[in-house]
Amino acid sequence: MSQILTTKVEKDPGERPRQRENGVLFPLADRSGDFNACKLASGVAALASPQALTESWLNTALRLHNPAWPAVVGFTCEPVSANDFDILVRLHLGYADSCSVGPATILAKFSRPLPSPQWEEFIRHSFTREASAYQELNSHYACRVPGLLFAAADGQHFNLLLEDCGGESYAVDESPDEHLPEHEAVLQELAQLHGCFVRTSPASAPQWQLRQRDSARFIAHRYRVGVEALRAVYGGWLTPGHFALVEKFADYVADWHRYERHILTLSHGDARLENVLFQRDGGTCRGSLLSWKLAGVRNPMYDVASVLSNDLSYVARNNSEAALLQRYCRVFEQSGSQYPFREACEDYRFNLFGPLIFNICASGFLQENLAQNGELIKRIRRNCMAIFDWDAMSLMQQRRNVIA
Known part of the structure; x- marks a missing residue:
């Protein structure tokens, strides 16, 4: 069974722990079934909110899932749901080539600010658990869940990009x-x-x-x-x-x-x-x-x-x-x-x-x-x-x- 791995935390004397390269990536497993944390590319650190989304960030993140993903040149953001812990939005995507084969919409999830630093470790583990669950369930037909496209986390924020299953x-x-x-x-x-x-x-x-x-x-x-x-x-x-x-x-x-x-x-x-x-x-x-x-x-x-x-x-x-x-x-x-x-x-x-x-x-x-x-x-x-x-x-x- 594929496991999600995270990049190691580096700590310098006298400094607070920080995530290497500002975050962690969890792209989908490749065809061999290997699921390894990969080095972050520029511009794909975890975002604090939907307002921080850019075409550049989306293109980099989606092409880590599929290098052939067509270039996104514009998007609109539609609220789907919000609770005390995270926000879910639907992204309507526009592509550079009108003939490109790409989904019209995807789902994006953003964590909300923590009410207390004492919950930071618990929330980080919860993010890894959620990304792992999507990874596991995407390989079984056990129940209806969106497909996992991309996930990123740092010490304060986490993001998920998911296939839009509709609804x-x-x-x-x-x-x-x-x-x-x-x-x-x-x-x-x-x-x-x-x-x-x-x-x-x-x-x-x-x-x-x-x-x-x-x-x-x-x-x-x-x-x-x-x-x-x-x-x-x-x-x-x-x-x-x-x-x-x-x-x-x-x-x-x-x-x-x-x-x-x-x-x-x-x-x-x-x-x-x-x-x-x-x-x-x-x-x-x-x-x-x-x-x-x-x-x-x-x-x-x-x-x-x-x-x-x-x-x-x-x-x-x-x-x-x-x-x-x-x-x-x-x-x-x-x-x-x-x-x-x-x-x-x-x-x-x-x-x-x-x-x-x-x-x-x-x-x-x-x-x-x-x-x-x-x-x-x-x-x-x-x-x-x-x-x-x-x-x-x-x-x-x-x-x-x-x-x-």
Whole structure:
């Protein structure tokens, strides 16, 4: 399996670490399958924002992917989506030769400024993980993802250029009660992904994939930081019962990560509607999965719980949860592996804590602007309601006794 390598960091006495040649490149593997970091050419260091894009930068980057790429002489930039961590835009390309064979559009992704320097190493590793995930998935037909064209990173910024698979992002301000086709489309792709990699184990998976047990202590600490950040703003957003659950679970976070799951696969790690591009054609809807920064070895229901617990209102989840889980299991079993519905439901019940943990940790990451982040608080409220509905805390306590 090809691995992404980075250029080494040079450090002079008395100086802060700096990246050699101002950044790192990850072009696609060549036909032999080799995937090596290459020396940066002039003008392709990682950019801070879409406003820094130039024709020269694009031509250099795209020709590292394909030396025969026609010359780009102009482009326009169309916003696609933005979140607290990165910005995705669609570039409409113009070519010097009108007869040139080149894509009319590509996708470009830019990291946003970090709220704190303490997250720099984590974000750098996340970038490598995301580029590696695209590289891995482009060599399998596991699920719909854009092709990776180019990636660059330095100590503060990272960029991705991706093939444009078409589609539009989910509008956050739309009602989640009206998006059953979108949820079905996402679960279709996740079931195919999970079924393809269901024989993955922590020992066999490549190093770039996260392992839950390895991060147990780190995440438990970040969860407590998030609880403290949330404490100052939860009034009016969360009920006392919800916040009591959030506080109580702080003592269980590490054990939740250490519990050995019996079915493991490659999981997306941040499966939400905002990380998908949707194509609609009449009554059909297809999704392409983006944002693989947290890809890792987990139980399949981690991703399913993230989608349903984050992006469905209380009413919509209660009305469609069982049907969506059954549909997921049918698609999953097309891979040749069995996943009985009752077993999937028990795994789903346990993994409802996954999105809660993610969102509480994000509260600590974004604590300076947490009071203005209504969407994040809304997701935490939905996470708590799902945990209460499934009485997931009692299952956590039973499995904690097994760990002990």
